[in-house]
Amino acid sequence: MADSFRISGAGRFSHAKTARFTFDDKPYSGIEGDTLASALLANGVHLVGRSFKYHRPRGILSAGAEEPNALVGIHRDAARKTPNVRATVQELYDGLTAVSQNRWPSLSFDVGAVNDVASPFFSAGFYYKTFMWPKAAWKSLYEPKIREAAGLGVSPDQPDPDHYSARFAHCEVLVLGGGAAGLAAALAAAESGVRVILVDEQAELGGALRFESAARIEGQDGWTWAQGIAARLKAMPNVRVLTRTTAFGYYAQNFVGLTERVTDHLSSPGMDQPRERLWQVRARRVVLATGAIERHMVFADNDRPGIMLASAARTYLNHYGVAVGRNVGVYTANDSAYAAALDLKKAGVNVAAIVDLRDNPSGDLIDQTRAAGIEIHGGRAVVSVGGKLRISSMTVQPRTGGKNQRTIPVDALLMSAGWTPSVHLFSQSRGKVAFNEQVKRFLPGTYAQDCISIGGCNGTDELSTCMDEAYAAGLKAAKDAGGKTAKAAKPKVEADEVWSRGMLGAAPGAEAGTTVKAFVDFQNDVTAKDIRQAVHEGMRSIEHVKRFTTNGMATDQGKTSNMHGLAIAADELSRAIPEVGLTTFRAPYTPVTFGSIVGHARGSLFDPTRRTAMHDWAERNGAAFEDVGQWKRAWYFPRAGEDMHAAVNRECVTVRKTAGLFDASTLGKIEVVGPDAAAFMELLYTNPWQKLDPGRCRYGLMLREDGFIYDDGVVGRLAADRFHVTTTTGGAARVMNHMEDYLQTEFPHLKVWLTSTSEQWAVIAVQGPKSRDIIAPLVEGIDISDAAMPHMSVREGKICGVPTRLFRMSFSGERGFEVNVPADYGETVWEALWAEGQKHGACAYGTEAMHILRAEKGYIIVGQDTDGTVTVNDAGIDWAIGRKKTDFVGIRGMKRPDLVAPGRKQLVGLKTKDPKVVLEEGAQIVADPNQPVPMTMIGHVTSSYWSENCGRSIALALVAGGRDRMGETLHVPMPDRTIEVEVTGTVFFDEKGEHLNG
Structure with missing residues (x-):
């Protein structure tokens, strides 16, 4: 079809190439530079969609991101189907395929339009009143149908074949908005020598100068001037210009999220190009030049x-x-x-x-x-x-x-x-807007971050005033960020357009008492009558009106509707607009694709996979792996004909009888160094550290301020001013953050430096009666005899010729050593230890055997045997609190009356009356299995295993008043039976601890 509404000689793309496209399978042609909306209008097409609730015919309302009506699906191929794309921002390319949404069987004849006839039954808040009875119909009828009807477009049903990228950037001045104000501010800042990033969501800079025909700047029409300044900025080495890029979120400390559309405008995007790019920008100063939106x-x-x-x-x-x-x-x-x-x-x-x-x-x-x-x-x-x-x-x-x-x-x-200042990003920055009664607008008021609003978003209408304001703001932003005085002259405005103030609310003919459909929110079919009804039904706050009517809750976030809705509600309440309130502007400013947020984190890259230095060896030797956070850990090492249980049983028995090698590299490791290192440790841990001799280790217990257990691990003192701290695998990052937080905010006077070394050290645990015999031939410069290196010692020397920190410690209850070597040497040292271990009948064991071995000895795992509400006394490890200590994080919290009250859940052991029955972890425990339902639960199972060494099942549990119930029979109700258990101590094997030196 010919471009029958294209005006010869008008526009800025008269010599562009033809681009062919289809809309609802009908072929059309436009030109390169068009948006889908402009190309449809050029072909005389105004009907582009149907509204959400009433399925009313809808056309193109705007020419930008505020568009509420013209939402279409863009189909590149079977896998690339994007719903709810605004036709006003989708650039035309040759071969574009678009479809209308929310209609059946066709756009011009939509069966759903019957809703418009039945609109009296679908007034504001109808769903709150309609779907309440019969009660049983909610799950069987109402909810499925509502979910089926929800939304406008159809989500893609195939994996997204495109890829996305992410960038981090820093600058002194970030200018958001590339209209006349943004260009002037960016130019002033750039001439001052600072790093500037200029962002605009359109394909070309210029903003409102795209349509303002009367503006003249520096002897040129406004658009020509804008393109000249844009070219000048792009040529400057200290300036980055990002077009087709939307600032969707303004966060703390001048952190702004941007999404750049990289290939959505190309007919044949290269496979090496991302579809979108997420920019995460931190700026010293942000200049908001986001303009205004016409109502x-x-x-x-x-x-x-x-x-x-x-x-x-x-x-x-x-x-x-x-x-x-x-x-x-x-x-x-x-x-x-x-x-x-x-x-x-x-x-x-x-x-x-x-x-x-x-x-x-x-x-x-x-x-x-x-x-x-x-x-x-x-x-x-x-x-x-x-x-x-x-x-x-x-x-x-x-x-x-x-x-x-x-x-x-x-x-x-x-x-x-009239025009509404776009204060969305300012509001997201936690700035407070103020209502200007004279101009009937909300304008930036109290600033919360280091930013400034200029131009239309600041309520400045006249172009000449806007340019003065923008240039001054750019200079000041650059100066505040350390720039020099700019030499460039301020742009001179020679002709301007002056706008008046306009109106808010319903026009005559749609006032109170009328029944016409006068729409405030187009996408959600909210009328002036709906807003008045919300007020009549008791809504007094605009937030309540918004939720009752859904005004401003569509994908356009109320860009054109919010102020009208507010004015109608205020009028109905006979109150001033500020008294009714203002709805919250939340990120994102416009919808953001999941792809741009996720980036590369999908499929095998959904979560970073962390592997230890010994991972390849374990893989070659048939290990089955489990995911522990981001780590791949060897779970067990099955031999021919063994299932998991047989393999784990063999590993547990071998460690107790001879020895086993275990990869413990995933433990968190933190270096605490400095003249005040011991004083810092005293404050962060419950244990005493000042008198711990270098070369010795101690179990370290860390609490939160509320007195509950936070983390634990063995800590070795290497020197008077140096500690090697280990944490749980899952706690490595949070303990590091916890330490840094207290060091920077509560104890900044202490001379201490913290370094995470979790990835720097490979750790090989050699456990069992033969452990010393295995490591002895390989250790250099360390006396590992019982007398010279007793249990809970640490020494530095060499093993296999490489530096080592050798710990005498055990998480199995057997004689044990943990060999720490630089990660690059981890596999080599493991293989040497493995070769020695084979001479003594040692095995490699995985995390499952490790769990069973520690449970046999009653050693807790923080996060499994504790749940964030367990105190030191609850866990039965009061010995870990220094008797003479008067201050550490959590000491006051642990003394709260409710934390020392009788009847708290305490960690105990459980033995099933039938030794072959293994309890399920998480199973609830009751005192009386015959009580009526719902039963009173007195605890739950935290750890449960079959112990080949004990010849029976064992379990740990948190039970109310547990230590006073020793020998008592309790019950674990399960769907098919109730299991009897006896309350015992937490140690099931080698109660006297003789194996530590065995």
């Missing part, structure tokens, strides 16, 4: 296709060379719509009439309009429109009412109720 007029049937914002019509004409109609009407309460009428008239488009709510509009633009021969109907309102799938006429009457009506044929209607 629509709230009147009867204002959602008909062909009705759009005046600024959008100007954009399609002046930038894309497309007329939105041949006989256009204008409805306004604001001067800027007159500029749209003049531009259309000059392009040869007939402007049927301008309907202005103001009684006597005046000013230069109005004078020019009259001189151009365009009818102006002042003091009048549009009270209805003709047409269904596209507007065909508008009916006008005096705004004060009466029967003096006139119907004017039109094929498009432009509207403008």
Whole structure:
């Protein structure tokens, strides 16, 4: 189909190549540089979608990110189907395939439109009242149907074949918005020599200069000036310009999230290019130049296709060379719509009439309009429109009412109720907006971060004032960030457009008492009547009105609807707008794809996989692995014909009888160094450290401030000023953060340095009666006899010729050593130890055997035998608290009355009456199995295993008053039976600890 609405000589892409595309399987053509919206309008297509609730016909409302109606699906191939793409920002490329949404069987004939006829039954909040009875129908009928109807587009059903990337960046000045204000601020800052990043969501910089035809800057029209400044900025080495990039979130400490659309505008994107790029930017100073968003007029049937914002019509004409109609009407309460009428008239488009709510509009633009021969109907309102799938006429009457009506044929209607500053990012920064009663706008008020708002988002309308404000802000931002004084001259504005203030709320004809559908929120079908109903039903806060009506809760986040909704609610409540409140602006500013957030983290890269230095050896020797956090850990080492249980039983018995090798590299390791290292350890751990001799180790227990167990591990003192701290595998990062937090905020006077060394050391645990015989031939410079190196000692020397920190310690209850060597030598040293171990009949054992061996000895695992509510006394390890200590993190918390009260759950052992029955971990425990349901649970099983060494099942459990129940029979109810258990101590094997030196 020919571009019948393309205006010859208009727009900025007249010499561009043709781009062919389809919409609902119908072929069309546009030109490169078009958006899908401008290309459809060029082909005379206004009907592009159906509304969510009523399935009303909807057209293109805007020309930017605020678009609530024109949401389409973009289908590149079977796997690349993207729903809810705004046609106003989707750039056209040759071969683009788009489909409309939320309709069946077709866009022009949609069965769902019956909802519009039944709209009296679907008023605001109807779902809160309708789906309450019968109660049983919720799960069987209502919820499935509601979920089926929810949403507009269809989610893709195949894995996304595209890839995404992420970048981190730092700069002194980050400018968000590439319009006239943003360009001026970026230029001023860049000339000062600081690093500048300029961001804009459009394909080209210029902002509102895309449509403003009267602006002249430095002797050029505004758009030409903008392109010259853009080229100048791109050529500067200290400036990064990011177009097609949206700032979607403003977070703490001037951290801003950006999404860059890299290939969505290309017909054949290269496989080496990401589809989108996530930028995470930290800036010294942020300049917000996000502009303002035009509001629509709230009147009867204002959602008909062909009705759009005046600024959008100007954009399609002046930038894309497309007329939105041949006989256009204008409805306004604001001067800027007159500029749209003049531009259309000059392009040869007939402007049927301008309907202005103001009684006597005046000013230069109005004078020019009259001189151009365009009818102006002042003091009048549009009270209805003709047409269904596209507007065909508008009916006008005096705004004060009466029967003096006139119907004017039109094929498009432009509207403008004024401009709303885009304070979304400012609000996200935790800044507080303030309502300006004079101009009826919320403007930036109290700043919470190091940023400044300029231009339209600051309520500055006039271009000349805007440029002065922007240039000054850019200079100051650069100076505050350490830049020098700029030499460039401030851009001079020679011609400008001046806008008036506009109006808020419903227009005459849609006021209280009327039943017309005057839409406030287009996407969610929220009318002025709905908002009034919310007030009548008791909603007093705008947040409650928002949730009751869903106003502002669609994908456009209420960019065009929020202020109208607020004004209507305030009017109905007879209260000032600030008294009703303001809804919260939350990230993201516009929808962000899962792909850009996830980046490479999917499939095998969904979570980083961490492997120890001995991983390859374990893999070669048939290990079965389990995931422990991000680590791959050897779970057990099956031999031919063995299942998991047989392999684990063999490993446990071998460790007790001879020896076993275990990869313990995943333990967290932190170096605590400095003259105050011991004092720091005293404050962070319950144990005493000042008198611990270098070369000795101690079990270390760490609490939270509330007195509950946080982490544990063995700590070796290497020197007076150096400790080697180990943590649980899962606690490595949090313990490091915990230590750093206290060092920086509570104990900054201490001279201590913390270094995470978890990845630097490979750790090989050699456990069992033959452990010393295995390591002895390989150790150099260390006396490992019992007398010279008793249990809980640490020595430094060499093993296999490489440096080692050798710990005499055990998590199995047997004589044991932990060999720490630099990770690069881990596999080599393991193989040497393995060769020695084979001479003594040793085995390799995995995490499952490790768990059983420690449980046989009653050694706890923090996070398994504790749950965040377990105290030192609950766990039965009061011996880990220094008797003379008066201060450490958690000491006051652990003394709280409820933490020392009788009857708390305590860690005990359990033996099933039938020794062959193994309890399920997490199983609940009761005292009386015959009590009525729901039973009173007195505890739960934390660890449960079959112990080949004990010849029976063993378990640990947290039981109320557990230590007072020794020998008592309790019960574990299961779905098929109730299991009797006897309460015992926590040590099941070698109660006297003789094996540690065996």
